[in-house]
Amino acid sequence: MENKAKQEMKTENIHKHHRQRMREKFDETGFKGWSKYEILEYMLYNVYAQKDTNPIAHKLLEYSGKNFVQLFKNAEDFRMKGEIDGVGERTILFLRSLKSFMDYYEEERLKSNPIRLSSDNVLQFVSTIEFSNDTEEIVMICMDRFMRVKCISRLTDRSEAGFASVKIDKMVKVATQSSAANVILVHNHPSGYVDVSDADIFMTDQAQKILATFQISLIDHFVWCDNRIISVKMTVKKMFE
Secondary structure, eight states, rough: HHHHHHHHHHHHHHHHHHHHHHHHHHHHHHTTTHHHHHHHHHHHTOOSSSSOHHHHHHHHHHHHTTOOHHHHHHHTTTTTTTTTTTTOHHHHHHHHHHHHHHHHHHHHHHSSSSOOOTTTHHHHTTTOHHHHHHHHEEEEEOOOOBBBEEEEOOOOOOTTTEEEEEEHHHHHHHHHHTSEEEEEEEEEEEOOOOSSSSHOOOHHHHHHHHHHHHTTTEEEEEEEEETTTEEHHHHHHHHTT
């Protein structure tokens, strides 16, 4: 028993010194130059007082395809609970609260320094949005009547067919709650297939008609693929020229 206690104390001291080194490193550089595993390991110190969080960080990221966007999506619907050894409700709630805080911060940032979208900067703005490398996701950019960004909301429902879908009533709810006058939809094509599909055209048409009944204009629906955007509206226009 005495040997076991000494071993536990030794392990605790190792973790303590490692954490101190990590804190000093963060104090000097922030997260610049850190790997995703190191960042998550460090953040999980807020959940585990003494435990080595490196293995848990690796498990979480491997489970989520080494993608932070997917990690937070997994935490949001509790799909990780019971599937990853050592990850319980406390860890999932921490990740959910962290994501909610980031969303809140982003809204505050946009309010304090509003960005006005135009044809000149929309590509640059969309390129800052993180999309999954594995699944299609739909994002809605809500703007005021001057095209100033109010918020960015993820709308995606995962369909059985494997492509992104969203219920129009959810879209309307998000747009009206943000008091949007104009919106832009963006979804990614992780497959690398750059063309606009019939499903993209149908969703755009339905969204535009329903949003208009709430005096909200759908400016466009873009497909994000290979670091470029394709306009669904322009594609439809060319089809009938």
